[in-house]
Amino acid sequence: MASLTELPAWKALQQHYDSQGKALKLADLFAADATRFQRYSSEFKDAATDTTLLVDYSKNLVTDETLDLLVQLAEATGVASLRDSMFNGDPINFTEHRSVLHVALRNVSGWRAFKDASGQSVDGEVRDVLGQMKRCADAIREGVWTGYTGKRITDVVNIGIGGSDLGPAMVCQALTPYQGTGPNAHFVSNVDGTHLAEVLKRVNPETTVFIVASKTFTTIETIRNANSAKAWFLTQASDPAHVAKHFIALSTNLKATGEFGIAPENVFRFWDWVGGRYSLWSAIGLSIAIHVGFEHFEALLRGAEAMDRHFAETPLRENLPVLLGLLGVWYGDFFGAATHAVLPYDQYLGRLPAYLQQADMESNGKYVTRNGERVNYATGPVLWGEPGTNGQHAFYQLIHQGTRLVPCDFIAPLRTHNPIANNAHHEILLANLLAQPEALMRGKPLEAALAETPADLAPHRVFEGNRPTNTLLVRGALTPAALGALIALYEHKIFVQGAIWQINSYDQWGVELGKVLAKNVLGELRGEVPLGEREHDASTAGLVAYAKGFLEQGH
Secondary structure (H helix, E strand, O other): OOOHHHOHHHHHHHHHHHHOHHHOOHHHHHHHOOOHHHHOEEEEEEOOOOEEEEEEOOOOOOOHHHHHHHHHHHHHOOHHHHHHHHHOOOOOEOOOOEOOOHHHHHOOOOOOOOEOOOOOEOHHHHHHHHHHHHHHHHHHHOOOOEOOOOOEOOEEEEEOOOHHHHHHHHHHHHOHHHOOOOOEEEEEOOOOHHHHHHHHOOOOHHHEEEEEEOOOOOOHHHHHHHHHHHHHHHOOOOOHHHHHHHEEEEOOOHHHHHHHOOOHHHEEOOOOOOOHHHOOOOHHHHHHHHHHOHHHHHHHHHHHHHHHHHHHHOOHHHOHHHHHHHHHHHHHHHHOOOEEEEEEOOHHHOOHHHHHHHHHHHHHOOOEOOOOOEOOOOOOOEEEOOOOOHHHHOOHHHHHHOOOOOOEEEEEEOOOOOOOHHHHHHHHHHHHHHHHHHHHHHOEOHHHHHHHOOOOOHHHHOEOOOOOEEEEEEOOOOOHHHHHHHHHHHHHHHHHHHHHOOOOOOOOOHHHHHHHHHHHHHHHHOOOOOOOOOOOOHHHHHHHHHHHHHHHOOO
């Protein structure tokens, strides 16, 4: 494939940006077209799960011509073809020769057959693991699975890191209203002992199940935390045989899990075609199924599956993940926007920005194309955000009046799970959600500021406006199915952008270098390797020596 910036479709977009795009004014676009909202918004509907998601992209710096040119870029870069290759199980993660089949994990209705890179069906194996998850979750939630003293399980602690933590932690918080009588869910990821220590203060060894999530069962942070949790457990449950009733593994390393003390029937497998940041749909989601019930976990899968079908079957011009992905390319590569804010107006979605940080930045934070060449354009944005309305009293100032263009996604369910004070809280929340994109679009000109402010202060009250936003509204409450559809929407948006940027969105070699160097430093801190034997720059060598000297003093 030709270099992205040499494609006629890219050059046409650049010309369009230079001649029209950078001068577009949202206020003028709305003034000229009374139907802009109707034409530039779309409802995703899935009758099977009773899920409706409105995506309003009308407050973007685009015209029909812009969108047509963006779609032509998607066609020129083979987005549809690569999408079909993913669904067909082709090894599109070519640096590791792996399929990318998280979509197969939520094939609940069996709408298509999924095969891996070797041509082997994966549907049966997925169903088997889902059945194992259901039996485990049901047994714990119904009190059939008890602790070593016969008491009911009240808490589940997921020990993992990265995708083995961020996904299930985000979903468990988002679906808190569906917990019912299920166990509380806790998450330990940081190797900082404080994280584990604070969780252990809140649980009882007699009534706690630990889930150790590590495919190889060698992830240094996860196994260190797991061993410490096991040691804590055995201070009260002195018989090592009791470990089998309180520890579960999500792993493929049966030898290591057996040596740890975990019973074979409590080891859940997943596959190398499941990337960590896309793994919450797999056995990594066991904490979700235990916390909210398997029926709600399955509803989460069904919502994602519905979005998968939309992505796979809808023409590019009406395809919501494609449209959102193209808008991101438009701002990142033509307007120079380096960041993207995700702003959920729902307290339960408080961890969504952190989850999407990994999903997006680990996927598309690449500077090498699939051909092994360095890109000469921007790839993945810095993704960030916090729940509204808290963010309005923190960083919105920069979005409104700062010098950087920050495209934003505003997200909210139209119904709350907690309609306290006769729904007054939720009405205020929605009012703020709906007002912020309007304020970012309209701004406040100098004339308006002068009408209410002395002339010397008026410039400080000017808002340039013309800041682009998307608004995503769940029609109803945030259900498991709606959440599944929302997550899958962003997953596929990430796919689209990676396809256009001609990068491999499914490896993460940048994560590995720091791990290797950390092992070297650890040996020095522990005295296993003499200082100076490892080659460091002067700064790192000095820092290692400084830290080692402090530790050796017994502090």
